Amino acid sequence: MINEAPTNLWLMIIALAISAYLLKMFGLVVLGSRQLPKVFDRCLGLVPAALLSALVLKDTFSVGQSLVVDARVAGFLVAVIAAWRRAPLIVVVVLAAGATALLRAI
Amino acid sequence: MTELRRVVVSSLTLGGAVGIFALSFGVASVSAGASVWQTCALSLFVFTGASQFSAMSVVGAGGSMLAAYGGAVLLAARNLVYGLALSSSAKSMAGNLPRRLFAAHFVIDETTALALAQSSPRFRKVAFWTTGIGLFTFWNLGTLIGALAGTAIDPQKFGLDIAFPAAFIVMLVPHLRSKLGRQAAVLGGVLCLVSISFLPIGVPILIAALAVLVGVRNDQ
Numbered sequence: 001m002i003n004e005a006p007t008n009l010w011l012m013i014i015a016l017a018i019s020a021y022l023l024k025m026f027g028l029v030v031l032g033s034r035q036l037p038k039v040f041d042r043c044l045g046l047v048p049a050a051l052l053s054a055l056v057l058k059d060t061f062s063v064g065q066s067l068v069v070d071a072r073v074a075g076f077l078v079a080v081i082a083a084w085r086r087a088p089l090i091v092v093v094v095l096a097a098g099a100t101a102l103l104r105a106i
Numbered sequence: 107m108t109e110l111r112r113v114v115v116s117s118l119t120l121g122g123a124v125g126i127f128a129l130s131f132g133v134a135s136v137s138a139g140a141s142v143w144q145t146c147a148l149s150l151f152v153f154t155g156a157s158q159f160s161a162m163s164v165v166g167a168g169g170s171m172l173a174a175y176g177g178a179v180l181l182a183a184r185n186l187v188y189g190l191a192l193s194s195s196a197k198s199m200a201g202n203l204p205r206r207l208f209a210a211h212f213v214i215d216e217t218t219a220l221a222l223a224q225s226s227p228r229f230r231k232v233a234f235w236t237t238g239i240g241l242f243t244f245w246n247l248g249t250l251i252g253a254l255a256g257t258a259i260d261p262q263k264f265g266l267d268i269a270f271p272a273a274f275i276v277m278l279v280p281h282l283r284s285k286l287g288r289q290a291a292v293l294g295g296v297l298c299l300v301s302i303s304f305l306p307i308g309v310p311i312l313i314a315a316l317a318v319l320v321g322v323r324n325d326q
Contacts, residue, residue: 006144009165011171012174012175013151015175016148016161017151017152020182023186024154024186024189024214025189025207025213027185027191028190028192028209029189029206029207031186034190036187036190042321044184044187046281046287046290046321047181047183049278049281049287051181051311052277052278053278053298053314054294054297054310055159056278058311059267059271059274060271064307065304065305065307072271076271076275079271079272079276080275084279088126089123089272090130092272092275093268097264098265100268102265104262104265
């Protein structure tokens with residue numbers, strides 16, 4: 001699964017920890033109550049929508065660089081329905097994993 | 107006093123719910139190839155959920171560390187906006203500079219939402235810290251338990267490779283309430299799917315970030 005040495009994963013984790021902290025700290029402590037341009041604010045607010053949607057599709061329909069349709073699709077569909085009906089996360093994950101596992105077993 | 111209790115109870119309830127989220131992060135992260143220590147380090151020191159999920163999702167798919175880092179940082183960037191939103195209350199919530207530097211670690215979706223929901227500085231302080239510390243505790247406990255459980259089972263057999271997308275779907279739903287959010291989600295998804303076959307693994311996630319530009323034109 002991991003193509004690189006575990007050390008590289010450690011380096012990524014450290015870099016990410018520092019970056020995440022600096023982002024939080026910069027807004028709270030350094031920039032103070034300065035106002036960001038509205039457009040900037042709005043675009044940053046849209047990052048989760050854009051990236052989470054991309055991540056869902058990547059994790060459901062791809063293996064490496066190939067697009068594939070496999071047992072994960074069942075879990076995906078179940079998760080969408082469950083999340084739409086506002087089921088708690090643990091229920092969504094268990095139902096989705098169950099659907100995928102079931103399809104693999106038969 | 108009852109008002110204070112209400113603030114504390116809602117903060118701790120949220121913390122408990124987030125612990126469940128962390129459980130699935132722990133399981134998914136070790137399934138993606140991280141060790142228990144690495145998984146716990148992510149929750150302790152990165153401590154911003156969507157970024158952690160995103161980084162390990164890219165790593166697990168075989169993407170480069172740089173691509174994993176890039177997507178995660180983009181998702182962490184909104185914490186800058188949260189910090190700004192909280193900054194006018196920073197002194198009353200945290201006090202002197204060292205304390206504010208410590209408080210910065212807890213500037214995330216939930217602490218910002220609950221702190222800003224309070225009208226008085228005193229309640230804002232209580233909400234920020236009970237949410238921050240409570241959530242940090244549950245998040246890390248959940249991660250550890252999930253990671254330990256994840257090493258004990260075969261992720262493929264139990265369909266746990268779906269844990270990442272399932273969690274992403276749950277995180278995505280609230281962002282689909284606004285029209286701009288839906289546009290960004292659709293465009294981000296399309297950009298990712300069309301670029302997946304010819305760009306290195308994980309890079310399509312960065313390309314998807316271009317979808318936020320729908321926010322440039324639209325005023326609403």
